[in-house]
Amino acid sequence: xxxxxxxxxxxxxxxxxxxxxxxxxxxxxxxxxxxxxxxxxxxxxxxxxxxxxxxxxxxxxxxxxxxxxxxxxxxxxxxxxxxxxxxxxxxxxxxxxxxxxxxxxxxxxxxx
Amino acid sequence: xxxxxxxxxxxxxxxxxxxxxxxxxxxxxxxxxxxxxxxxxxxxxxxxxxxxxxxxxxxxxxxxxxxxxxxxxxxxxxxxxxxxxxxxxxxxxxxxxxxxxxxxxxxxxxx
Numbered sequence: 524x525x526x527x528x529x530x531x532x533x534x535x536x537x538x539x540x541x542x543x544x545x546x547x548x549x550x551x552x553x554x555x556x557x558x559x560x561x562x563x564x565x566x567x568x569x570x571x572x573x574x575x576x577x578x579x580x581x582x583x584x585x586x587x588x589x590x591x592x593x594x595x596x597x598x599x600x601x602x603x604x605x606x607x608x609x610x611x612x613x614x615x616x617x618x619x620x621x622x623x624x625x626x627x628x629x630x631x632x633x634x635x
Numbered sequence: 636x637x638x639x640x641x642x643x644x645x646x647x648x649x650x651x652x653x654x655x656x657x658x659x660x661x662x663x664x665x666x667x668x669x670x671x672x673x674x675x676x677x678x679x680x681x682x683x684x685x686x687x688x689x690x691x692x693x694x695x696x697x698x699x700x701x702x703x704x705x706x707x708x709x710x711x712x713x714x715x716x717x718x719x720x721x722x723x724x725x726x727x728x729x730x731x732x733x734x735x736x737x738x739x740x741x742x743x744x745x746x
Contacts, residue, residue: 556733565639565722565736566678581733613677622666622726624734626677 525550529614529627536601536608536634544599544630546614555597556615556624559583566613572597573619601632608634637661639737641723646743647713655708655740657723665726668734669697669708672720681708681721710742718744 558566568581586605666685670678684699
């Protein structure tokens with residue numbers, strides 16, 4: 524079945540450690556996105572990529588990094604520079620022609 | 636900057652009709668999406684409006700007025716499972732078709 528997969532669903536890390544969140548899609552979509560969601564708030568764009576080996580900062584990119592070495596994969600690294608990393612992280616993808624975005628199930632990151 | 640406004644919370648009765656409004660002021664506009672999100676889950680696509688007018692899809696309809704920067708989502712014959720957050724998102728031109736989301740409207744359906 525085609526879809527977009529995020530892993531793990533829950534992740535705990537100690538303060539000061541970098542952590543990488545996985546996002547894989549087999550929908551053959553060119554574009555991929557990372558959003559952050561905090562309680563009672565909408566989704567805020569962290570990074571997005573329209574094509575392999577290229578990505579752009581979103582509205583809240585500070586303290587995060589990404590790579591897009593393969594079309595199917597768009598991992599997000601939450602670095603120790605991110606001041607408030609505890610949040611629900613959502614990955615999404617869309618094709619260029621049909622811009623409806625499909626979301627993964629999300630990763631809830633807790634930094635203690 | 637981009638600004639998308641939705642009511643924070645709404646309550647409605649099972650079987651009734653509810654209208655969730657969204658107003659936007661954005662630099663560039665390609666279209667407007669509505670997503671449904673249950674707590675702790677991924678948003679799921681409901682509708683997409685690019686032209687003015689009403690798009691109907693079963694119990695859900697969505698309306699767009701580009702000149703007024705206004706959209707609404709209409710839910711008919713409400714069911715308990717419709718209790719969720721409803722997210723309005725604008726697709727911005729010139730930025731790789733990225734989406735800018737409102738804060739979402741938490742809908743509670745009561746008996």
